Amino acid sequence: MQTMGAASLPSCLSYQDNRLMMGELSIKAIAEQQATPFYLYSADAIRQRIHDCLSAFSPVGVAVHFAVKSNSNLSVLRLMGSAGLGADIVSGGELTRVLKAGIDPGQVIFSGVAKTDAELRQAVEAGVGQFNVESAEELFRIDRITGQLGVQVNAVLRVNPEVDAGTHDHITTGKKGNKFGIAFQRLSELFCMAGEMPQVNLRGLAMHIGSQIVSIEPYRESVLRMRQWTEQLRAEGYLLDTLDLGGGIGVDYGDGRSLCFVEYANLINEALGGLDISIQLEPGRSLVAAAGVLVTTVVATKQAEPRNFVMLDAGMNDLIRPALYQATHPLIPVLLSNQRLEEPLDVVGPICESTDCFLKDYTLPLPEEGDLMVLTMTGAYSAVLSSTYNSRPLVAEVMLEHTNIRVIRKAWTLEEQLRLEE
Numbered sequence: 001m002q003t004m005g006a007a008s009l010p011s012c013l014s015y016q017d018n019r020l021m022m023g024e025l026s027i028k029a030i031a032e033q034q035a036t037p038f039y040l041y042s043a044d045a046i047r048q049r050i051h052d053c054l055s056a057f058s059p060v061g062v063a064v065h066f067a068v069k070s071n072s073n074l075s076v077l078r079l080m081g082s083a084g085l086g087a088d089i090v091s092g093g094e095l096t097r098v099l100k101a102g103i104d105p106g107q108v109i110f111s112g113v114a115k116t117d118a119e120l121r122q123a124v125e126a127g128v129g130q131f132n133v134e135s136a137e138e139l140f141r142i143d144r145i146t147g148q149l150g151v152q153v154n155a156v157l158r159v160n161p162e163v164d165a166g167t168h169d170h171i172t173t174g175k176k177g178n179k180f181g182i183a184f185q186r187l188s189e190l191f192c193m194a195g196e197m198p199q200v201n202l203r204g205l206a207m208h209i210g211s212q213i214v215s216i217e218p219y220r221e222s223v224l225r226m227r228q229w230t231e232q233l234r235a236e237g238y239l240l241d242t243l244d245l246g247g248g249i250g251v252d253y254g255d256g257r258s259l260c261f262v263e264y265a266n267l268i269n270e271a272l273g274g275l276d277i278s279i280q281l282e283p284g285r286s287l288v289a290a291a292g293v294l295v296t297t298v299v300a301t302k303q304a305e306p307r308n309f310v311m312l313d314a315g316m317n318d319l320i321r322p323a324l325y326q327a328t329h330p331l332i333p334v335l336l337s338n339q340r341l342e343e344p345l346d347v348v349g350p351i352c353e354s355t356d357c358f359l360k361d362y363t364l365p366l367p368e369e370g371d372l373m374v375l376t377m378t379g380a381y382s383a384v385l386s387s388t389y390n391s392r393p394l395v396a397e398v399m400l401e402h403t404n405i406r407v408i409r410k411a412w413t414l415e416e417q418l419r420l421e422e
């Protein structure tokens with residue numbers, strides 16, 4: 001049985017006079033201007049996280065590149081760019097977005113396990129700062145394309161450090177058998193090959209061991225391995241001046257477990273001291289997750305055994321994380337009432353799939369039809385993962401900036417979608 005205490009509310013939310021507020025505005029007032037479901041982000045909360053991140057990592061000389069995949073809305077990217085962050089991208093589409101958001105292409109890292117030739121060409125032509133190479137085959141393709149275009153690029157090899165990050169199986173990336181990264185046994189061979197590629201400046205190593213990591217230990221193990229491989233390759237005569245430590249810093253989804261920036265910064269300082277190397281990080285979730293909520297309305301309640309159901313107007317097409325990763329997003333009411341009795345409930349969406357279930361056996365004051373609720377911690381891997389399944393158009397994204405609300409992605413209409421099918 002799970003429950004959400006007010007004590008664990010994300011910092012951008014609070015209750016005042018029983019009304020749920022984001023910053024200075026009541027969410028009920030915002031929902032009067034925007035039909036539910038919709039995503040709502042706090043610009044101030046994102047800025048605060050960027051500030052916390054830079055204050056922790058800048059003193060240890062780490063350059064921060066926002067992982068665009070976690071939230072690629074142009075307005076979010078502009079916040080990142082204006083704070084001086086670079087970007088970590090995984091597709092040509094994300095490259096187009098970061099350039100449109102005004103992020104310097106020289107501050108862009110191109111990760112991704114299956115970059116197409118067209119995407120590589122687009123990135124080389126745009127002047128992307130670094131290619132994180134996932135295989136020998138990709139290295140050859142970058143050599144061919146840079147040769148054709150007559151452009152030199154920087155690259156690093158993404159290593160599979162074979163460390164268990166202790167996360168959900170669907171978001172672990174650094175274990176043997178994962179599709180990501182290059183076996184460490186092949187690093188020397190690939191550096192040797194790159195020595196014959198005049199346009200490819202191979203400068204170091206990268207890792208990304210998984211996402212939602214809440215313990216420092218897997219990081220300690222992998223960072224120490226990266227140090228060891230860097231030193232070995234240098235001893236073989238290769239010049240390495242870059243180490244990309246990826247993302248993965250975990251946030252509190254209501255169970256009190258998260259990893260703090262300062263703890264990781266201290267580890268980097270300790271483990272990499274004296275290595276004389278430029279260090280990069282690619283955080284995504286930890287910068288934006290807590291700054292977003294999905295505002296939703298209770299469509300219906302249903303008496304059932306073993307528990308009653310609460311049915312929301314948001315579904316797994318809007319927020320797939322619970323179905324995809326068994327993720328938990330706490331659900332809280334927009335108006336608190338002490339008239340309602342608490343009971344364990346199953347909270348579901350309207351989609352015709354049994355996996356369209358947000359919370360099971362979740363204790364909540366029994367909501368009524370028409371009640372406004374929010375699913376919290378939905379600033380990362382939420383709107384970006386939505387779909388139009390069951391012919392439900394994509395929902396709006398709204399940004400709250402001090403007391404101004406701005407639609408930063410309009411809700412699609414079904415007409416727009418149907419037009420694409422004619």
Ligand SMILES: Cc1ncc(COP(=O)(O)O)c(C=O)c1O
Binds near residue numbers: 067208249
């Ligand atoms: C290569 C790479 N870097 C960074 C990230 C961002 O991870 P997170 O959002 O957990 O910080 C990911 C996410 O999967 C990734 O694949």
